[in-house]
Amino acid sequence: MTGLAGGTMDRIRAQRKVDMVKVLAFDTFGTVTDWHSGVSAALYRLFPDIDGSELALDWRRTYGPALAEVEAGARPWTLLDDLHREALERLLHDRGVVNATADQINSAVHAWHTIPGWPEAAEGLRRLKRRYTVCALSNGNVALLTEMAKLNDFAWDFIGGADLWRHYKPASEVYLGIADLMRVEPHEVLMVATHASDLEAARSCGLRTAYVERPREWGTQHKDEPVNPLDDYHVTGMDDLATQLGC
Amino acid sequence: MTGLAGGTMDRIRAQRKVDMVKVLAFDTFGTVTDWHSGVSAALYRLFPDIDGSELALDWRRTYGPALAEVEAGARPWTLLDDLHREALERLLHDRGVVNATADQINSAVHAWHTIPGWPEAAEGLRRLKRRYTVCALSNGNVALLTEMAKLNDFAWDFIGGADLWRHYKPASEVYLGIADLMRVEPHEVLMVATHASDLEAARSCGLRTAYVERPREWGTQHKDEPVNPLDDYHVTGMDDLATQLGC
Known part of the structure; x- marks a missing residue:
């Protein structure tokens, strides 16, 4: 032992992960908006x-x-x-x-x-935008996402709609496509979503992942949201993500 | 004569043009930034x-x-x-x-x-954004334009970089491409630029056009900026464009 306690090592490892991420890519339906x-x-x-x-x-x-x-x-x-x-x-x-x-x-x-953002989404994105490039990465098309952003005051740096690639997530073209447009490596992109399948596909392309709890995504229906150790982050909203990323 | 003076007719015609435009597409190098x-x-x-x-x-x-x-x-x-x-x-x-x-x-x-915006550009875009969808439409690539926007606080609704289409203006794919992504007709897009060749190509694709005077684009070198009657607008900057468009 070098004298560093387990908690300290965890913090150092977490810090290293944060340091490499440059681009945050957000699923929209369910993750930032309440469809x-x-x-x-x-x-x-x-x-x-x-x-x-x-x-x-x-x-x-x-x-x-x-x-x-x-x-x-x-x-x-x-x-x-x-x-x-x-x-x-x-x-x-x-x-x-x-x-x-x-x-x-x-x-x-x-x-x-025109679906509304979750209450903390717009302000959380604004905090995250100060340090990261924040992109929508959605199966919605660009025009749809642009309208959604204007209504909700989502300050996206870039809107990655599926029509840019003519592919739908979980196709790898979408995850690798945003890294390519942003001129970064896949591991420099953090995919943020409330759907495990989206994150799993992103991980298989080399992206980092953050799961967002949205227990009311399906209204009053129960939604299972277990912590997956393969995710780099597990957060309760955009405000929590901003805090965990030090924004 | 119906009693409407020429000036009134001009205003009505101008108003009709404004009413049809939904998307403003901006050249960047020279038009919104001082390269x-x-x-x-x-x-x-x-x-x-x-x-x-x-x-x-x-x-x-x-x-x-x-x-x-x-x-x-x-x-x-x-x-x-x-x-x-x-x-x-x-x-x-x-x-x-x-x-x-x-x-x-x-x-x-x-x-x-990282080239700086012209002094009035960021605030002008912000005024225009309230009523229109404001897009960069540039031969720069998406990553370059995203960085430029963050540094200058350009609140683009969408960034149309040439790498989205793998074509450079004045190729028609770029002008028609932004209309397609935004799900509007070409005549609902107003191309804004300080280069006559860019506007001419946009017009040939059916877009409306606005010329922006940038007499200092080439430093102290003289730049000819005659009014072209084929342009729908001729403005002195983004603030003037916002005023002429009633924003």
Whole structure:
């Protein structure tokens, strides 16, 4: 023993990790924004006769399979807005809503552009931006993410939408793509998300990872959020991430 | 005559133009930043024995031909940073500077990342951002432009670097590319630049145009800046643009 206690070594190791990270890449839906509240509210307003919360949950469940279909090459590149539209039309039909107007559908699809940030997100990003380059890295498209950022005052340094690469996470093109655009090595990027699968894919590309607890992502439904020792950080929000990163 | 005087008609026409524009796309080198001051200062510091201002001017003159060579397909896609490096090495050699270190070259190339904004630029962009989506649309690469924005507090909504499209202006892919990413029609984008050739190419793609006077772009060298009636706006800076656009 050199006289350094275990806690000191942990702090030194943590400091080294922090020192190498230059770019923070954030998942958006669920991680910095509360899609369930935002989309539910729009659906309750647009379709008063059906359960907007339940429809929002079912709509979100179509997301992974739809993106995977595009990534598998089963269909050509399709923007998230268009995937959202198809899924909603199907879900409404299944619920017996057959007379939805184009305006109603457009407004519901657009609700994904205007979902509110989690309360601490905008200010946390602002703190982090002082020391790091903060980027959205999302399966949303650039226009959607730009609108979301303006409404929520997210001060992104750069918006990495899936349409830049025409690939959806967890495809490696997205994680390696942001490192390439920022002219850094993959291990200099910290992927921040509330979804283990996103972080696992990022790690497999050499990125560092931070898990964000968002227990209310699915409304009142329980969400399992165990600490994964493979993540470099496990935080309770953007404010906690800023504090843990010394911002 | 309907009783509307010519001045009133002009105002109505101008208002209609404003109403259709949603996205402002800004050239950066010269238009929002003062490359001559920034690069000259770095060169004087790095190479005290040579005329930094003259070298900066000559360096900038290599820019158009180098980009055109890439666009013509005479060489594969090459980042602006790398084109800058090659040109500088050649220019130094021509001046008899044969012992420049890698650090000196790197620092000089990096000076293009850190050039200062024109005095009114950051605040003007902030005013414009309230009503419009403000994007950089530059032949710089994303990482360069991100660093430039952080240093100058440019609150871009989105950074359109040439590496997103692997094309250099005046290639149509860049002008149409930003409209596509923003999900708007070309005529809903206003290209803002201090270079007539940039605006001419933008117009040929259907974009609207605003010329920004920057009489000191080339230091003390005279720059011709006639009003071109084909431009939708002719302004003296970002503050004037904000005022003319009613922000």
